Amino acid sequence: MTDVVLIGGGGHASVVASMLGELPGLRLVGYTAPEAHGTLEGVEYLGPDSVLADWEARAGHAPVALALGIGHVGDPAPRQAVTRRMEEAGFQFRSVTARSAWVASSASLGRGTVVMPGAVVNAGARLGAFGIINSNAVVEHGCIVGEHVHLGPGAVVSGDVRIGAGSMIGAGAVVVQGLEVAAGCLVGAGAVVTRSLTEAGVYVGCPARRRRA
Numbered sequence: 648m649t650d651v652v653l654i655g656g657g658g659h660a661s662v663v664a665s666m667l668g669e670l671p672g673l674r675l676v677g678y679t680a681p682e683a684h685g686t687l688e689g690v691e692y693l694g695p696d697s698v699l700a701d702w703e704a705r706a707g708h709a710p711v712a713l714a715l716g717i718g719h720v721g722d723p724a725p726r727q728a729v730t731r732r733m734e735e736a737g738f739q740f741r742s743v744t745a746r747s748a749w750v751a752s753s754a755s756l757g758r759g760t761v762v763m764p765g766a767v768v769n770a771g772a773r774l775g776a777f778g779i780i781n782s783n784a785v786v787e788h789g790c791i792v793g794e795h796v797h798l799g800p801g802a803v804v805s806g807d808v809r810i811g812a813g814s815m816i817g818a819g820a821v822v823v824q825g826l827e828v829a830a831g832c833l834v835g836a837g838a839v840v841t842r843s844l845t846e847a848g849v850y851v852g853c854p855a856r857r858r859r860a
């Protein structure tokens with residue numbers, strides 16, 4: 648049995664908590680967050696992240712594995728800071744795949760990445776660390792997805808697309824096959840990306856156009 652602590656206490660964390668609760672071989676010990684959000688899907692609040700600093704002394708065993716439950720909608724900086732700090736302190740993030748998601752055996756998931764209910768990650772896709780593949784999102788064959796990328800609920804990333812670090816593809820958006828989305832892009836909900844996005848910025852509409860930096 649592996650003990651896991653969930654980092655984060657918001658709505659996204661509640662979904663990750665419910666996913667973890669269904670996985671065999673894991674015991675979800677609790678969640679950390681700057682403030683309490685009551686019990687999260689029945690999971691106890693442990694305190695801020697700093698309570699993990701003396702985990703070994705309190706629990707009598709090595710630090711537990713962590714699951715990342717902090718979301719982002721276009722600004723990954725807060726979660727980047729937390730993951731950096733926790734890794735520097737020696738903790739290890741594990742990837743989490745919901746029971747109802749599908750990840751092809753030839754695909755790979757970076758540490759800390761969560762693949763949420765109903766999502767599909769198809770053959771040969773390579774997902775970097777700390778990604779969010781949200782509910783019912785599809786990552787088609789051969790895609791290469793950078794660190795801290797969030798694919799919103801129902802987003803479809805067609806085959807052989809490359810997505811740079813920290814970008815978000817909004818809910819229900821589509822990226823046409825073979826394109827590149829640069830790091831730091833926020834593609835709005837429902838947009839259709841028909842040409843590579845080579846500059847960071849916010850893109851909306853069909854075809855997706857740059858709205859602002």
Ligand SMILES: CC(C)(COP(=O)(O)OP(=O)(O)OC[C@H]1O[C@@H](n2cnc3c(N)ncnc32)[C@H](O)[C@@H]1OP(=O)(O)O)[C@@H](O)C(=O)NCCC(=O)NCCS
Pocket residue numbers: 720781799800816817818819833834835836837838849850851852
């Ligand atoms: C694109 C987005 C980031 C813009 O947010 P914003 O900068 O706060 O923009 P506003 O809401 O102030 O809207 C500004 C304009 O853009 C339009 N707009 C906003 N989102 C849009 C979208 N997804 N597609 C088309 N137009 C959009 C608004 O209608 C408004 O138009 P107007 O100036 O003609 O009135 C945001 O609307 C969005 O789509 N975020 C992704 C949300 C998502 O997928 N969440 C999943 C979480 S799990």
